[in-house]
Amino acid sequence: VYGGLLPSTGGFLNPLRALYILIAVAVFGGGWLARKLRKQPATHSE
Amino acid sequence: LSRVAVLVVPIDNEGEEVAESLISAVCELGKSNVYVVVDNSEDRTLGPLDRVATNILEVARGSKARAVREAVEHFELLNRYDAVVVIDESALILPGFGRFAENDLILPGCSCLWEAEPEDRITLVLARTDGGAPVNIGGLVAEKNGEVDASDGSVCILCPAYNEEPVLDRTLMAAVAEVGFRNVYVANDHSQDCTGHIAGFWTGGNVYTSPQNQGKSRALRGAIDHFALTERYEAIFLLDADTYLSSGHVAALEASLEPDVAFAVGRIESDWVSRNFWVAYRAFVMWMYNALIRTPQNVLNVINVLPGSSVLISSEAARRIEWERASRLVLDDFSMLCDVCYGKLGKIVYLHDTPPANIAEPLTFRAYLKQTYGRWWPGIWQTMRDRRMFTKTDWFSITNNLQVLGWVWSALMPVILLLLYSLLNGTVAVYLIPIMVAWQLAQMYILAGLYAYRKKRHHALILLPLFVAVAYLESVLFTLSFVKSFRLELGGRWESPARVAAVGDERR
Numbered sequence: 001v002y003g004g005l006l007p008s009t010g011g012f013l014n015p016l017r018a019l020y021i022l023i024a025v026a027v028f029g030g031g032w033l034a035r036k037l038r039k040q041p042a043t044h045s046e
Numbered sequence: 047l048s049r050v051a052v053l054v055v056p057i058d059n060e061g062e063e064v065a066e067s068l069i070s071a072v073c074e075l076g077k078s079n080v081y082v083v084v085d086n087s088e089d090r091t092l093g094p095l096d097r098v099a100t101n102i103l104e105v106a107r108g109s110k111a112r113a114v115r116e117a118v119e120h121f122e123l124l125n126r127y128d129a130v131v132v133i134d135e136s137a138l139i140l141p142g143f144g145r146f147a148e149n150d151l152i153l154p155g156c157s158c159l160w161e162a163e164p165e166d167r168i169t170l171v172l173a174r175t176d177g178g179a180p181v182n183i184g185g186l187v188a189e190k191n192g193e194v195d196a197s198d199g200s201v202c203i204l205c206p207a208y209n210e211e212p213v214l215d216r217t218l219m220a221a222v223a224e225v226g227f228r229n230v231y232v233a234n235d236h237s238q239d240c241t242g243h244i245a246g247f248w249t250g251g252n253v254y255t256s257p258q259n260q261g262k263s264r265a266l267r268g269a270i271d272h273f274a275l276t277e278r279y280e281a282i283f284l285l286d287a288d289t290y291l292s293s294g295h296v297a298a299l300e301a302s303l304e305p306d307v308a309f310a311v312g313r314i315e316s317d318w319v320s321r322n323f324w325v326a327y328r329a330f331v332m333w334m335y336n337a338l339i340r341t342p343q344n345v346l347n348v349i350n351v352l353p354g355s356s357v358l359i360s361s362e363a364a365r366r367i368e369w370e371r372a373s374r375l376v377l378d379d380f381s382m383l384c385d386v387c388y389g390k391l392g393k394i395v396y397l398h399d400t401p402p403a404n405i406a407e408p409l410t411f412r413a414y415l416k417q418t419y420g421r422w423w424p425g426i427w428q429t430m431r432d433r434r435m436f437t438k439t440d441w442f443s444i445t446n447n448l449q450v451l452g453w454v455w456s457a458l459m460p461v462i463l464l465l466l467y468s469l470l471n472g473t474v475a476v477y478l479i480p481i482m483v484a485w486q487l488a489q490m491y492i493l494a495g496l497y498a499y500r501k502k503r504h505h506a507l508i509l510l511p512l513f514v515a516v517a518y519l520e521s522v523l524f525t526l527s528f529v530k531s532f533r534l535e536l537g538g539r540w541e542s543p544a545r546v547a548a549v550g551d552e553r554r
Binding site: 014016017019020021023024027028 | 343346449455
């Protein structure tokens with residue numbers, strides 16, 4: 001069952017796959033960004 | 047005689063470290079209470095081992111878990127000691143350990159004693175209980191000298207097994223470490239090998255044996271009824287005998303159990319075997335599948351593939367699953383998933399960040415084809431016809447159908463490209479089609495690069511063209527398997543890849 005919508009297989013011109021990739025990018029990209037922001041030291045001064 | 051024995055199970059027979067571990071144990075507990083199990087491979091050099099230890103058992107090369115069981119049984123350690131501390135050469139027994147163990151480790155008749163701190167470097171402790179069963183206290187927490195809760199936990203592990211002797215030790219040892227031996231059960235579907243014996247050792251006798259070989263679903267149903275699991279536990283974790291759980295997998299899923307959750311699935315990875323193309327391919331595809339399909343499906347609540355090899359099922363859902371219907375079909379887990387989605391039994395959640403469950407992959411092309419073209423793919427078509435999924439208009443069915451059609455679409459791609467080429471005028475086609483193909487390959491290389499970087503598997507970049515070719519071949523065979531699905535025998539048979547016993551810890 002592994003495959004289906006992966007690039008190079010069912011990927012061409014497949015709207016469902018495009019939707020899934022967008023969501024995956026949002027989830028992992030968002031998570032990565034959130035971690036980055038949390039790690040950044042506070043820069044404001046009193 | 048001490049109440050505690052130390053069992054040294056070296057990963058590597060040779061080396062100074064083994065001798066150091068051994069000497070540290072002998073200094074603390076005396077020669078007669080220290081046991082060593084080594085494999086009988088040709089390169090074994092006894093050397094320091096023979097000088098230091100007297101209780102040495104040689105076993106055939108195999109998994110560490112199997113070596114532990116064989117040594118415990120051979121030396122009758124659980125009859126003669128209250129606890130057995132199992133270490134490998136990375137551990138040293140520190141001065142004072144014997145006193146600590148006798149005073150604090152051993153509470154007679156208890157199943158759950160003391161959590162070994164990582165710095166103690168104790169890999170496993172087996173302790174005798176009233177029932178005479180071994181207990182792994184690694185990972186379990188209890189008050190040092192307080193009351194010990196010997197009641198059922200909220201989650202149990204149920205492992206269906208049919209002739210699983212080569213892999214069962216490792217699977218069950220990891221399972222016991224997850225939820226404690228009292229909460230591990232085995233549905234033995236009338237195996238002809240030592241499956242029942244091994245299962246009894248690790249679970250303290252929680253083994254249901256089918257009266258005759260009747261298939262996975264019926265064996266599971268039999269065990270659930272026999273042990274009244276749905277009444278005693280909030281959820282049941284189904285674990286295939288060839289699936290090795292990384293520490294913390296079940297606990298992470300357990301934390302996600304809300305009243306409206308029917309199934310919880312954690313991260314699945316391929317049990318790594320080096321220098322095997324099929325494992326390399328499946329590991330890469332599985333990694334992409336988790337990220338690009340399962341994660342988005344989880345967001346949209348349309349998960350359509352349930353890894354029957356490692357899934358947490360709420361007891362409420364388990365009570366309402368049509369086990370008999372599942373047993374008639376080749377893919378019992380797909381049928382169970384349909385029960386949840388169409389019967390509105392609850393949500394299916396996927397947790398991407400759990401420690402992985404490592405599933406065994408077929409090691410040869412023949413075994414790979416047997417699993418996929420022989421069973422999985424026609425099984426998908428079979429279940430879809432059984433549930434009339436193409437006639438349904440809910441989101442689960444629509445997204446599942448689109449995904450399946452995506453494969454057919456992929457199989458037809460050369461035809462589609464030819465059509466495009468003939469329909470478009472020459473100049474457009476000459477540029478457009480190579481751009482489309484290049485765009486697909488670029489995506490694959492980006493993903494393969496990420497995978498190679500994250501998993502430190504740089505071979506993926508070299509093997510990628512072959513991976514793409516296999517993926518295309520799969521889509522063609524998947525499409526053809528529609529015809530095969532009409533000729534499928536009824537389900538209920540066990541179909542497992544050839545079992546290969548794990549050797550040491552190197553397969554992790």
